[in-house]
Every structure is written in structure tokens, then in C-alpha cells.
Amino acid sequence: MKLTLTLLISFISYLLLSSGFAVGAETSQSNPNVVRIAVDEWPPYETESAEHFGGVLRIITESFAHNGLKVKYGWMPWKRCLIVAERGEWDGAAVSQRTREREDNFFFSESIMTVKKVFFHLKTVDFDWHSYEDLGDFRIGIPRGNVFGKKFQEARKSEKLDIEEVATQFEQNFKKLHAGRIQLFPAEMEAGYDYLRKHYASEFDLFTHHPTPVQVVTYHLILSKKVEKNLKMKSLFDVGLRQLKKEGKDKRYLLDSIQGKYRKQ
Secondary structure, three states, X not given: OHHHXXXXXXXXXXXXXXOOOOOOOOOOOOOOOEEEEEEOOXXXXXXXXXXXXXXXXXXXXXXXXXXXXXXXXXXXXXXXXXXXXXXXXXXXXEEEOOOHHHHOOEEEOOOOEEEEEEEEEEOOOOOOOOOHHHHOOOEEEEEOOOOOOHHHHHHHHOOOOEEEEEOOOHHHHHHHHHHOOOOEEEEEHHHHHHHHHHHOHHHHHHEEEOOOOOEEEEEEEEEEOOOOOHHHHHHHHHHHHHHHHHOOHHHHHHHHHHOOOOEOO
């Protein structure tokens, strides 16, 4: 009986940790000098296996450090990041596009970076596009919950697009793209090529992208409106971020990420 209870407690603890909770961990309110940020894997910009956890998180860490604040990161799937940050269980999440829906629950920092999303496809696919009217003959794979802009959503609602949703961003979509089950996959350009270099090294030259962007977006740190200190934290973060930008460090850190300089040997 005692052994069964111990195993049950261990299993529950595992579930909590894998969902982004920590047994006995501090709450978002407990230490005013520590900012707790939920974050998902997004190489090359954010990854637990890299030095500084990648360029984006180096920017966030140093922007807060400018005002004497420390950052604690919790790694979990992006949907979970949004949930725990919205509830105030974590102070915020990194990083997010700005949407009207998210503005109801979060303070948005100034822009950390600008990213271009493009359509990836196989070189054997004869593809060119200038408007959403050009996409009707192509099956498009998208990760569930991702945002590709107002025009994309309008085209989707009007049933101009043939969409297939999947749970994971790169793994399933590039696999389907490679197999010919979809013809197009919209994704952040640098992150997409980073994935291909790691997982399709021998077949890297099979893939390409169209230069016309699906979307050009800015990404921001988001801080929960349910955490009392966060309006002040946003202001302090923005001050530090402006200083990094003045010194040109933000661009350098992001370029270092893209070039693989933070990869641990």
C-alpha cells in the first residue's frame, strides 16, 4: 500500500512537471526581483540546449538585468506557456506576436525582433504566388494554434485555401512536405532552415522557399495582467531593451543564434 502511494505521488509529480508546474515552487508573486517566464523550444532563437538559451532569451535576460532583475525560465509547449502566463502562475511567456485577443490578458513589451514567415516547398513543386487567389491548387500544412495574419485568416474562412492542420510545427509539416502530402508550409524562414539543417541534412537541397512573405511580424515578451508587479516589470524591461538596441547587442545576439554560435559543443 505504501509503495503504491509513493508511486502515485511520483506519477502526479511527473505530470505536473511535464505540464510546466513545479511541486513546491515559488509563485509569480513570491520574489519581486525574479521574473518567471514560460518558454517553448524555438531553435535557433530559443532552445534549452544552447548557451544563453539562444539569442532571444539572452536579450530578455540582459534587458531585465539592466535593472537588477533576474529571470527564471520554465520550458513547456507553447500552448501551455500561454495558459500558465495568462493565469498568472508564471509572470509571462516568450515570445509572442501581438494579437487583439492576447492584448486582453497580457502587457506587450516593445518589439524584440522582426521575423519573416514564408512558404516552404520542394524544389520540384512549380510554385509562384502574389495573392491568396494563387494558392487554391496547393495543399497547405499549418501547425494548430499558429497565427499567419489577417489576410491568411480571411482567405481560409472564405475557403480559398486547402488547409491541413497538425499538432507540431516543423516535425510533421516537413515530413508531409517531403512525402508530397502537402505542397506548402508557412513558417519563420530562419527557424525553418535551422530545422532542415538538423533533420534533413542529406536532403537539404530538396527544399526551398518563396521570397514573397506570408507575413512579417514582430515578436514581444508578454507579461500577465493578473500579476500585480507586471506593469512595472514591462516598463523596466523596455528600458533595458532600448539600451541593448542602442548598443546594437540585440541584432548581434540574434545573428549569433542564426549562425549557430550558441550551440554547445
